[in-house]
Amino acid sequence: MGLKFLGLDPGYARMGYGIIEVEGNRAGFCDAGVVETSPKQAEGHRLAILQDFMRTLFAKHEIEHAGLEQVFLRRDLTTGIKLSEARGVILMNLYLAKIPYSEISPTSMKKSIAGSGTAQKKTLQLMTAKLLNLPAQMKIDDAADGLGLAFCAWLRWQALQLKRRTQR
Numbered sequence: 001m002g003l004k005f006l007g008l009d010p011g012y013a014r015m016g017y018g019i020i021e022v023e024g025n026r027a028g029f030c031d032a033g034v035v036e037t038s039p040k041q042a043e044g045h046r047l048a049i050l051q052d053f054m055r056t057l058f059a060k061h062e063i064e065h066a067g068l069e070q071v072f073l074r075r076d077l078t079t080g081i082k083l084s085e086a087r088g089v090i091l092m093n094l095y096l097a098k099i100p101y102s103e104i105s106p107t108s109m110k111k112s113i114a115g116s117g118t119a120q121k122k123t124l125q126l127m128t129a130k131l132l133n134l135p136a137q138m139k140i141d142d143a144a145d146g147l148g149l150a151f152c153a154w155l156r157w158q159a160l161q162l163k164r165r166t167q168r
Contacts, residue, residue: 004030005157006057006066006099007149010090012082013037015050018146019061020132022154029132031061032143043082047089054093065160066094066101067153069109069145102156104149112155113148124148 002023009016018032035053037046071087073080094101107117114127125144128134131151 002028003064003154004061005150005153006061006063007069007146007151007153008066008090009069009145009149010071010083010087012046012079012086013039015053015086015090016143016146017057018143018148018150019063020147020150020154027132027151027154029134029147032147034143043085047085050086050089051093054090054097058093058097058099063097063099065153065157066099067104067109067149067151067156068094068101069149070103070105072106102153104152104156109145109148109152112152 002021005020005022005027007018007020013036015035016033017035019030020027021030022028035050037049041049068087068090071080071083073083110119110124111117113119113131114123116123119127121144125141128144128148128151132147
């Protein structure tokens, strides 16, 4: 069994995630999906859904390193606050599970996966599928960012390992 890397695209209504498994220098698909909450649910209940999901995910998978998409707040302050609350649940769970993580900007992820920081979503999905040798018929639309972030987490982890070796 190889090392597992997690990518998280934080969200209050929808949180995308992806897990890749790496053996040697080959990365492959392990798990991916989206956790959704409804605006009809109480705020605390929505955060509890994210909490329960994170706990279940960490009980099922031993994660080596995680990649968390950086959040940039632009317009709606209310949405930004809700997103920050969801992000807090994610960060707390990573901490409690002792999983190191890297924050990855959307531009950095796009550049690492597709070669351009301005790549379109469809290009990102296609390149992610190629990098992970996914079957063409496999739909990863909602989880593409999570899988891309997991791939970037692996790259960041490799850089950290190399840095540690050269500092010895």
